[in-house]
Amino acid sequence: MTQKNNQNRNMVLKLVVIVIGMFGFGFALVPLYDVFCDITGINGKTRNSAAAYEAVEIDESREITVEFITRTNTGMPWEFRAETKRVKVHPGELNTVSFYVRNPASGNIVAQAIPSVSPGLAALYLNKTECFCFNQQPLSAGQEAYMPMQFYVDPQLPEDIHYFTVQYTLYDVTARADDLDTQANPFMTQQPESGK
Amino acid sequence: MSKATDVMTPDDAAHGHDEHHDHHIPKGITRWLFxxxxxxxxxxxxxxxFIMFLVGGAMAMVIRAExxxxxxxxxxxxxxxxMTTVHGxxxxxxxxxxxxxxLANWLVPMMIGAPDMALPRMNNWSFWILPFAFLILLSSLFVEGGGPAxxxxFYAPLSTTYSxxxxxxxxxxxHIMGISSIMGAINVIVTIFNMRAPGMTWMKMPLFVWTWLITAFLLIAVMxxxxxxxxxxxxxxxxGTSFFDAAGGGDPVMFQHIFWFFGHPEVYIMILPAFGIISHIVPTFARKRLFGYASMVYATASIALLSFIVWAHHMFTTGMPLFAEMFFMFATMLISVPTGVKVFNWVATMWRGSLSFEVPMLFAIAFxxxxxxxxxxxxxxxxxxxxxQYHDTYFVVAHFHYVxxxxxxxxxxxxxxxxxxxWTGKMFDVTLAKWHFWCSLISVNLLFFPMHFVGLAGMPRRIPDYSLQFADFNQWISIGGFAFGLSQFIFLALLIKACKKEGEPVSDQVWExxxxxxxxxxxxxxxxxxETPPVVK
Incomplete structure (x- = not known):
């Protein structure tokens, strides 16, 4: 009897270990997913930090069309548009595009822009040397700003990609913003009234 | 693998058991509670x-009425x-x-010659937490703002931001449902590993036991x-975490990956034991041995393993790269090979068999x-x-309701x-059972078959309204739905009669x-x- 009971208890313990392991695996999927997407670039996320631009050879023989689209998340009141809707670039060439934002609300709002590239595989080859999306962007009520984004397309971009779209979505992150002073926005222009 | 060759005494199974060695069955509510x-x-x-089937069915009736x-x-x-959420x-x-x-509780010990499940006390717990899980879920329908919708x-951000x-x-x-099914699965695995009768080797195990063993492993892996x-x-x-919130660095698509990593094995959890059941019924009423027992076992195991690498076929429209779509497409199609083996084996079992069409066989053939x-x-x-084209249309609804x-x-x-x-010792009311079968069979097809057509024509699922051209089909579908719902009351009446032990006594073998x-x-x-294990030759 005791032998049987021990046998059962050992088996139960092993199975409980599997259960706990799989519960942990569910959470491990989160970093695994990020790492996997980072390496393969398949979910269209671009890198979160600035790339260095150093003596990249410009491939004049190829011309890539890069399109920019913007949207704001539900409940985010900002105006947000790309000043440059579409640009033709040579791989390796450094380009700057600009985005306009305005906070029409009566309170200060901190925004975070999240990029998404389609087709997703192009994300790995979009190198940004400067982007407003690297940081949270605060604007006080009524403020507007032009936010630049500087990038080059990696000449290694697969041959079959001639066209890709970069979408930025603005999220209202005021509730969880780092302690940012609205005046600290480096892209902020003057108040519309005083700027005339 | 352990072989249960040691002879067990009644005490073995009765550990933690109220001492009823005189075969006295306790009476009243405490019998069921404890x-x-x-x-x-x-x-x-x-x-x-069955009660939950009627409750969830009532919700389906609301959906079809609308x-x-x-x-x-x-x-x-x-x-x-x-209604669509809680029905599901x-x-x-x-x-x-x-x-x-x-069914596993009733049948697994009887099929492997064990006196009871290996962990009877836990067995009690895994059942009795279940009603509370569903009370909580159903009560959520009455809180302000309504239940889960x-x-x-429960895709994020619907369940995170907009709920x-x-x-x-x-x-x-x-959580409670998950704990209940994990405990149930552990119990099944331990019972099958440790409590088989002497001589019941792995490849002599009945297929219902095999399919449940594999299902139980799927359960502890994905629940x-x-x-x-x-x-x-x-x-x-x-x-305030941001697992699925892009603004905080998360990714809503990741929710779908994690959910379907569970969700796809889950659909096999709901069908593998069915394969086992059919593999018992078809040979009985064909009066032949099951064709291809070993291939059935291997096919079940293959389906279970493949179920872990096909999850993203639920997500083809999320913008996956082409190679991922190809991989998940071919992996998914691969599953039809072992499934086809099973269907082939059932048909081959019936081939030139001495068929008779008792009610279980009618349901098995319809299956x-x-x-x-x-x-x-x-x-x-x-x-x-x-x-x-098919994604999120009624074609998908038709597909998963058929399976x-x-x-x-x-x-x-x-x-x-x-x-x-x-179980009861009496033959059930065969007339009622045949009525139940034929009413269910006709109405279920009226209910689900036209869904293929409206789905192909573009009717989206989970929407309370639709464009006019789908009206005729939807009326037929709803009539089928109401008829299928009502047909289940025939089943209820039959079960109540059976529990009252009405009917002709049956032999030990019951079916020829x-x-x-x-x-x-x-x-x-x-x-x-x-209580004394049989010896399996």
């Missing part, structure tokens, strides 16, 4: 599943969404899974992942035909380019009709061609069986 008897617990599970005509007439859209949750976690667990798949406070209740109820997913939804919603229809529409959905209603639920009904005489240990014990099955 029972550790596998047969009692099996009965509890089965009745619970969709009887285009436009909004009976319920408001938010309540409609709650109840049918998956409250009806199909507990019914299979109930984001679909049973009501009742999401917390939803999460806790799913914890579901628990993780709902926990992430809970913390995202209430505690084979209709499950195959559901399998084939699944194969269509697996084709990535066409899935872009779950005429698949899983028909197999459960087949199992109940097949083993009920063994039935083989297996459970048919060697008396009918009705005594409260305690195999």
């Amino acid at each position: 029972t550790t008897n596998h047969k009692d617990i099996g009965t509890l599970y089965l009745w619970f599943a 969709l009887f005509q285009p436009g909004l007439q009976i319920v408001d859209p938010n309540f409609f969404n709650q 949750l109840i049918m998956v976690f409250g009806a199909v899974m507990p019914a299979f667990t109930g 984001f679909g049973w798949t 009501g406070d009742s999401t917390a209740l939803f999460v806790f109820s799913v 914890p992942v579901l628990a993780g997913a709902v926990t992430m939804v809970l913390t995202d919603k209430f505690f 084979i035909v209709l499950f195959t229809i559901g399998g084939l529409s699944g194969l269509m959905l697996a084709i990535t380019p066409v899935d872009f 779950l209603v005429t698949g899983a639920i028909f197999s459960i009904m087949a199992a109940v009709y097949y083993w009920l005489p063994k 061609g039935a083989e297996g240990l459970e048919w060697e014990i008396p009918s009705p099955a005594p409260y305690h069986t195999f």
Whole structure:
């Protein structure tokens, strides 16, 4: 009897270990997913930090069309548009595009822009040397700003990609913003009234 | 692998058991509350599943009533969404899974010659937490703002950003359901590993035992992942984490990956035991041995393994790169090979058999035909380019109702009709059973078959309204739905009669061609069986 009971208890313990392991695996999927997407670039996320631009050879023989689209998340009141809707670039060439934002609300709002590239595989080859999306962007009520984004397309971009779209979505992150002073926005222009 | 060759005494199984060695069956409510008897617990599970089947079915009736005509007439859209959500949750976690667990409780010990489940006390717990899980889920419908309305798949951000406070209740109820099925699965595995009768080697195990063993491993592998997913939804919603919120660095598409990593094995959890049941019934009424026993075992194991690498076929339209879509398409299609082996084996078993069409066999044959229809529409959905058309339409609804209603639920009904005489000792009311079968068969096809057409024509699922050209089909579908719902009251009446022990007494073997240990014990099955293990030759 005791032998049987021990046998059962050992088996139960092993199975409980599997259960706990799989519960942990569910959470491990989160970093695994990020790492996997980072390496393969398949979910269209671009890198979160600035790339260095150093003596990249410009491939004049190829011309890539890069399109920019913007949207704001539900409940985010900002105006947000790309000043440059579409640009033709040579791989390796450094380009700057600009985005306009305005906070029409009566309170200060901190925004975070999240990029998404389609087709997703192009994300790995979009190198940004400067982007407003690297940081949270605060604007006080009524403020507007032009936010630049500087990038080059990696000449290694697969041959079959001639066209890709970069979408930025603005999220209202005021509730969880780092302690940012609205005046600290480096892209902020003057108040519309005083700027005339 | 351990072989249960050591002879067991009655005490072995009765550890932690109220001492009823005189075969005295306790009376009253405490019998059911404190029972550790596998047969009692099996009965509890089965009745619970049937009640949940009726509750979830009532919600389906609300859905079909609203969709009887285009436009909004009976319920408001938010309540409609709650109905589709809770209908799905109840049918998956409250009806199909507990019914299979109930069948496992009744049958696994009797089939392997064990006196009871290995962990009877835990068995009691795993059942009795289940009613509370569903009370919590159902009570969430009455809180302010309503219950969960984001679909049973609770995709983020629907469940995180756009859901009501009742999401917390939803999460806790799913946790409890998960714990219940994990405990049930552990019990099944330990029982099968440690308590087989002498001589019951792995490849002599009845197929219902095999399929349940594999199902139990699937359960302990993926239910914890579901628990993780709902926990992430809970913390995202209430505690400011950003697992699925892009603004905080998370990714809503990741939710779908985690959910379907659970979700796809889950659909096999709901069908593998059905394969086992059909593999018992078809040989009995064909009066032949099952064709290809070993290939059935290997096919079941293959399906289980493949189920872990196909999850993203639910997500073809999320913008995956081409190579991923190709991989998941071909992996999914690969599953039709072992499934096809099974269907082939059932048909080959019937081939030149001495067939008779008792009620369990009617359900089994309906299962084979209709499950195959559901399998084939699944194969269509697996084709990535066409899935872009079918995705989120009624075609998908038709597909999974064919495999779950005429698949899983028909197999459960087949199992109940097949083993009920063994449980009660009396033959059920065959006239009622035939009425139940034919009414169900006709109405279920009227209910689900036209859904293929409206789906192909573009009617989206989970929407309380539709454009006018779908009106005729939807009326037929709703009539089929009401008829199918009403047909189940025939089943209810039959079951009540059976529980009152009405009917002709049956022999120990019950069915002429039935083989297996459970048919060697008396009918009705005594409260305690195999206290001295049989020797399997």
